Amino acid sequence: MTPSGLESKPPTIADVARVAGVSRTTVSHALNGLGKVDPRTRERIKQVAAELGYRPNLRAQRLRRGQAKAIALASSMPFAVAGGTSRLGFYMEIAAAAAESALLHDYALVLVPPVRSGSGLHSVDIDGAIVVEPDVDDPAVAQLRERGLPYVALGRPVAAGEEIPYVDLRGGLVTEMLLAHLREQGARRPALLIGSGERHSSVDAREAYGRMAERHGWPPIVATASEEGGEQAGYERCVALLEEHPGIDAVCALVDVFAVGAVRAIRESGRSVPGDVMVATRYDGLRARTCDPLLTAVDLHLDRAAADAVELLLGRLGGGAATASVAAPPPPRLVVRASSLRAGPPVSPPLTPPS
Numbered sequence: 433m434t435p436s437g438l439e440s441k442p443p444t445i446a447d448v449a450r451v452a453g454v455s456r457t458t459v460s461h462a463l464n465g466l467g468k469v470d471p472r473t474r475e476r477i478k479q480v481a482a483e484l485g486y487r488p489n490l491r492a493q494r495l496r497r498g499q500a501k502a503i504a505l506a507s508s509m510p511f512a513v514a515g516g517t518s519r520l521g522f523y524m525e526i527a528a529a530a531a532e533s534a535l536l537h538d539y540a541l542v543l544v545p546p547v548r549s550g551s552g553l554h555s556v557d558i559d560g561a562i563v564v565e566p567d568v569d570d571p572a573v574a575q576l577r578e579r580g581l582p583y584v585a586l587g588r589p590v591a592a593g594e595e596i597p598y599v600d601l602r603g604g605l606v607t608e609m610l611l612a613h614l615r616e617q618g619a620r621r622p623a624l625l626i627g628s629g630e631r632h633s634s635v636d637a638r639e640a641y642g643r644m645a646e647r648h649g650w651p652p653i654v655a656t657a658s659e660e661g662g663e664q665a666g667y668e669r670c671v672a673l674l675e676e677h678p679g680i681d682a683v684c685a686l687v688d689v690f691a692v693g694a695v696r697a698i699r700e701s702g703r704s705v706p707g708d709v710m711v712a713t714r715y716d717g718l719r720a721r722t723c724d725p726l727l728t729a730v731d732l733h734l735d736r737a738a739a740d741a742v743e744l745l746l747g748r749l750g751g752g753a754a755t756a757s758v759a760a761p762p763p764p765r766l767v768v769r770a771s772s773l774r775a776g777p778p779v780s781p782p783l784t785p786p787s
Contacts, residue, residue, distance in 0.1 A: 442485070443486045445459050447484060447486070448477065448481050452476060463477065463478065463481060501539055501559070502540040502541070502559060503539050503561060503745055504541070504542040504543075504544050504558045504561040505541055506563050506564070507523060507564035507572060508566070508570050509523060509564060509565060509631075510659050510660050521688070521718065521719070522715050522717055523564060525735075525738075526734050527543050529739060530741065531543075534742050537746055539559075539742075554575055559582075561583045562583065562584055562585070562738075562742070563576070565585075565601075565631045565632060566585050566587070567629045567631050568590055573594075582749060584596055584597040584741055584748065586741045587633065588600060588632040589632070597758070597759070598758060599737045600759070601633070601732055601761075602760070602763075602764055603636025603640075606764050607640035607684070608643075610684050610712045610713075610714070610728070610730065610766070612644075613712065613766055614682040614712060617706070617772055617774045618681070619682035621651060621653070621677070621680050621682070622650060622682035622684055623655060623677065623682070624641040624653065624654045624655070625670065625683055626654070626656055626657075627656065627657065627659045628656040634686065638654060641654060641684070653677050656669070657669040657690055663692050664693060665690065666685060666690030666692065668693075668697075670685075670698065671701070674709075681708070681709055682710040683698070683709060684712050684713075686714045688729070690713075691712070691713035691723070691771075695711055695727075706725070706770065706771055706772050707774070710728075710774065711727060711771045712727065712728040712729065712772045713727050714732075715732065716730055717729075720769070726771060727769055727771045728766070728767065730767065732764055733762045736761035736762060743759070
């Protein structure tokens with residue numbers, strides 16, 4: 433029962449201390465898991481606090497501890513590819529999972545728009561950040577370094593000497609899985625279409641494609657497009673590819689928005705998908721699931737990857753080792769759909785591509 437006189441205003445820590453018959457310091461220690469408080473006393477204090485409806489002042493706690501209890505999710509990746517007009521793409525799927533994971537540890541997640549220039553990460557009160565697929569000379573990383581804040585990467589860092597914890601999205605394996613599937617479906621002149629930056633997904637894809645081309649005797653056909661251009665950039669680059677290499681029979685467009693543009697370019701050239709040219713992409717998101725035809729893609733287990741990134745960052749905030757450590761979500765899974773299916777029903781592919 434709430435004691436009389438407390439109804440007119442929210443109960444304070446002093447009220448809890450008076451009703452529990454202990455000092456305010458003991459209440460503070462009991463409710464925050466600090467100091468040496470007898471377990472029975474701690475439980476009694478918690479019960480009294482609950483009965484009174486006491487809620488701690490989180491802002492005051494953060495000021496005392498010198499913590500914001502907030503982490504940021506940041507990237508220099510433009511929304512044209514990370515989210516698009518729907519704002520439901522790659523970046524936002526990561527954000528939803530990371531926010532849930534952070535909250536389980538009593539941290540808030542601050543979603544920072546694509547960091548290109550301006551205040552960006554300088555204007556938010558955070559303890560650290562997760563940087564999604566950092567590019568070489570990534571502006572988000574530069575701003576975090578200027579502030580002296582710890583960060584981790586979701587996707588392998590590509591900058592020389594960059595030794596930070598990261599979540600491995602297995603860029604090379606993902607590309608080999610897609611190319612192995614396209615070859616299985618009859619591709620003999622597949623082209624690779626990637627972003628023009630140096631994110632790990634592009635770097636690893638280029639290397640994996642080179643290995644596969646040499647192994648199978650494919651003529652190497654690699655094209656790049658600016659991420660800023662979104663679907664239109666993928667469309668225009670695929671138009672040029674088809675003119676330069678009319679014998680192309682598959683396009684592995686790592687950026688899903690490029691893949692949508694590629695489908696449009698192929699059809700406008702008078703070819704069919706997948707009959708004349710197959711299309712596959714890396715990220716099994718909304719675009720892959722709503723494109724016509726539906727796009728073959730890869731389940732990257734981004735929910736687990738995001739949770740792993742949160743754990744890595746909180747480990748650093750808790751005084752974990754500063755040297756690089758790597759977390760790996762479950763192995764990527766190929767999701768076969770109509771855009772690449774020529775021969776027979778979809779099959780469950782091996783976790784590693786055949787040699």
